[in-house]
Amino acid sequence: xxxxxxxxxxxxxxxxxxxxxxxxxxxxxxxxxxxxxxxxxxxxxxxxxxxxxxxxxxxxxxxxxxxxxxxxxxxxxxxxxxxxxxxxxxxxxxxxxxxxxxxxxxxxxxxxxxxxxxxxxxxxxxxxxxxxxxxxxxxxxxxxxxxxxxxxxxxxxxxxxxxxxxxxxxxxxxxxxxxxxxxxxxxxxxxxxxxxxxxxxxxxxxxxxxxxxxxxxxxxxxxxxxxxxxxxxxxxxxxxxxxxxxxxxxxxxxxxxxxxxxxxxxxxxxxxxxxxxxxxxxxxxxxxxxxxxxxxx
DNA sequence: ACTACTCCCTGCCAGC
DNA sequence: TGCTGGCAGGGAGTAG
Numbered sequence: 001x002x003x004x005x006x007x008x009x010x011x012x013x014x015x016x017x018x019x020x021x022x023x024x025x026x027x028x029x030x031x032x033x034x035x036x037x038x039x040x041x042x043x044x045x046x047x048x049x050x051x052x053x054x055x056x057x058x059x060x061x062x063x064x065x066x067x068x069x070x071x072x073x074x075x076x077x078x079x080x081x082x083x084x085x086x087x088x089x090x091x092x093x094x095x096x097x098x099x100x101x102x103x104x105x106x107x108x109x110x111x112x113x114x115x116x117x118x119x120x121x122x123x124x125x126x127x128x129x130x131x132x133x134x135x136x137x138x139x140x141x142x143x144x145x146x147x148x149x150x151x152x153x154x155x156x157x158x159x160x161x162x163x164x165x166x167x168x169x170x171x172x173x174x175x176x177x178x179x180x181x182x183x184x185x186x187x188x189x190x191x192x193x194x195x196x197x198x199x200x201x202x203x204x205x206x207x208x209x210x211x212x213x214x215x216x217x218x219x220x221x222x223x224x225x226x227x228x229x230x231x232x233x234x235x236x237x238x239x240x241x242x243x244x245x246x247x248x249x250x251x252x253x254x255x256x257x258x259x260x261x262x263x264x265x266x267x268x269x270x271x272x273x274x275x276x277x278x279x280x281x282x283x284x285x286x287x288x289x290x291x292x293x294x295x296x297x
Numbered sequence: 298a299c300t301a302c303t304c305c306c307t308g309c310c311a312g313c
Numbered sequence: 314t315g316c317t318g319g320c321a322g323g324g325a326g327t328a329g
Contacts, residue, residue, distance in 0.1 A: 034323095077308085127305085286303085
C-alpha cells in the first residue's frame, strides 16, 4: 500500500500521538520482519522521548532523546494504528479500549508502542516486508538504507534538470527509472503510472529521452516533474490511496484511489478529454503498468 | 556500472 | 464448497 503519499499520511497521523511523548512500554510480538529486530530493540526505545517524527522517501524517522533515530518502513502491507485512551471518546481505560478494538488487528500486530501520552500505537504487517531499525543519529549519513536514495520529489531541489541528469544515458524504460529509488525517492507502482499519464509520456519510452545528449532537460522532463509533483500533492491532500487496507492511523480510508486516471483501470476509457483511448495493462520488470497508448507517447 | 530477474511473505480473488 | 494459480502498493541481493 504505501508509497510516499501514504507514508506522509501515516506520519501526520502518528505525529500527535508520538511527538513529545515517551515510549512507556514497547512490545515485540514478532521480531522477524524484513530483518530481525535486535534483542535490545524494546530496551533502546523505552524511556526515550520522541522529539520529532519525520519522513524520508517511504521511511519514517522518529528522533529520540537518546540520540538514536528509529527508522520504520511499511513494506507492502504494513500499517500503523493509533488507539487513544477511552477518555478521548467515551470514558474508560486505555488498555481496555485497545484490547477491545484490537481484536480485529491482533493477528499481525507485530510491534506495539505504549506512549506516555496514553496513545497505543500498533504496527501491523501481514507480509512482514516492513522493517524497523535503530540508528545512531551521527551515523545517519552513513546509513545504507538512506544514503543511496535520490531526491525528495516534493523538495524544491527536485526539478527537470535534476531528473534529466539522473536519466541521462539510461537504457531502461521511464517506468523502471521512476521506480528506482536512486533516481527519485518515494514513488511506487501506482504513482509512477499516474505521473506518466499526467505527463503524457509512455511508460515504455527509454528513460534517456527526457534529456538531451548533454544531459539537459527537455520539455518531456519538465512535464514529468510537473506530473510527479502534482499527483503526489493531490494524493496527500486526499489522505493517500486505500486499496485493500486502511492506511490512515485512525482507521479511516484514504480517498485518492477514486482519482486514479490509469492505475487499475484496464479496459476503461481514457480520462483525457477527447482522447477516446482505452487504458491498457502491460507488465514491465515483473510489475503491472497501466497507461493510455493513445495519449501517452 | 548498468539491467533484469528472483526472492522474501501472507492474503485475496477469479476460475475451475 | 474447496482447491489452485496468479497477483498485490517494496526493495535487497544476485547474475549476467
